Amino acid sequence: MSLSIAEAILEATRALQSAGISEPRRQASSLLANVLKVDQTFLITRAETKLTPRELDSFRQGVGRRARGEPLQYIKGFQEFFGLDFEVNQNALIPRPETELLVETALGLVADASASPFICEIGAGTGCISISLLHKRPRARAVAVDISPSAARLASRNAARNEIGKGMSIMVADCFAAFHVRPVFDLIVSNPPYIADRDWEGLQREVREYEPRLALTSGSDGLAMIRRLILEAPAFLLKGGHLLLEIGYDQGVAVEQMIDPRVWKLVAIHNDLRGIPRTVVLRKQ
Ligand SMILES: C[S@@+](CC[C@H](N)C(=O)[O-])C[C@H]1O[C@@H](n2cnc3c(N)ncnc32)[C@H](O)[C@@H]1O
Numbered sequence: 001m002s003l004s005i006a007e008a009i010l011e012a013t014r015a016l017q018s019a020g021i022s023e024p025r026r027q028a029s030s031l032l033a034n035v036l037k038v039d040q041t042f043l044i045t046r047a048e049t050k051l052t053p054r055e056l057d058s059f060r061q062g063v064g065r066r067a068r069g070e071p072l073q074y075i076k077g078f079q080e081f082f083g084l085d086f087e088v089n090q091n092a093l094i095p096r097p098e099t100e101l102l103v104e105t106a107l108g109l110v111a112d113a114s115a116s117p118f119i120c121e122i123g124a125g126t127g128c129i130s131i132s133l134l135h136k137r138p139r140a141r142a143v144a145v146d147i148s149p150s151a152a153r154l155a156s157r158n159a160a161r162n163e164i165g166k167g168m169s170i171m172v173a174d175c176f177a178a179f180h181v182r183p184v185f186d187l188i189v190s191n192p193p194y195i196a197d198r199d200w201e202g203l204q205r206e207v208r209e210y211e212p213r214l215a216l217t218s219g220s221d222g223l224a225m226i227r228r229l230i231l232e233a234p235a236f237l238l239k240g241g242h243l244l245l246e247i248g249y250d251q252g253v254a255v256e257q258m259i260d261p262r263v264w265k266l267v268a269i270h271n272d273l274r275g276i277p278r279t280v281v282l283r284k285q
Pocket residue numbers: 092093094095096099122123124125126127128129145146147148151173174175191192193194214215216225
């Protein structure tokens with residue numbers, strides 16, 4: 001039986017609600033808008049329009065995936081970040097709003113639009129950080145590194161999708177391990193994995209069952225990669241260059257204790273919109 005837009009949304013809302021999904025109506029509308037490639041206004045103003053059998057089938061499949069816990073972004077296949085569109089899939093973390101703070105802070109450090117800063121990102125994932133930086137600072141150059149080949153391929157597609165040209169190169173490597181001839185960057189940025197192994201089981205089902213563990217956990221205290229970046233980054237930074245790190249909600253004090261004042265000056269730890277210490281800014285002495 002064919003359903004109208006309004007009827008299909010109602011059916012999906014009920015299914016998502018009984019599966020315990022929050023904001024079921026909003027999520028149902030978002031999935032349908034994605035299937036029909038229309039905006040929310042279309043869904044409201046054309047609520048009586050009948051769906052074709054193919055549209056209804058595709059919508060019901062998406063609703064079924066969401067009801068089983070798959071994040072909306074993986075079903076839709078994209079996520080907006082810093083005003084740009086990014087392809088997403090289970091090989092990389094879904095870009096989070098708090099990471100926009102890292103990008104804003106980085107833009108403040110490379111504010112001279114006429115300069116050509118050399119930037120390194122460790123742990124590129126979708127490439128959302130480097131791509132947003134290069135979109136705003138087209139004269140900059142960036143090397144984006146990820147240990148996951150499939151994440152690196154995704155970052156590469158996202159660079160093309162957002163028309164980032166030769167300014168960005170993407171490498172598969174374990175942190176700085178591939179830099180044999182030592183490059184010297186103006187800025188190193190990273191949103192590293194920072195969840196403690198022991199906290200894995202307590203994560204939301206959406207995260208634990210669908211997002212890559214490699215992107216999330218980092219040793220028994222969650223600080224293994226942050227510790228490594230603070231130790232290894234100075235060799236790849238200009239004097240006065242900056243290291244910018246996103247950290248977990250309770251890691252501010254531990255990170256401050258890692259800082260050797262002979263090597264780094266702690267410039268700031270910025271809070272995110274919820275008031276949580278989130279972005280660490282270090283300057284090489
Ligand atoms: C928290 S995700 C960040 C992804 C993206 N930059 C973002 O902000 O949405 C961390 C990324 O680091 C990568 N990663 C983990 N260990 C790594 C390592 N030793 N060297 C390089 N990349 C690593 C993961 O594959 C993952 O893509």
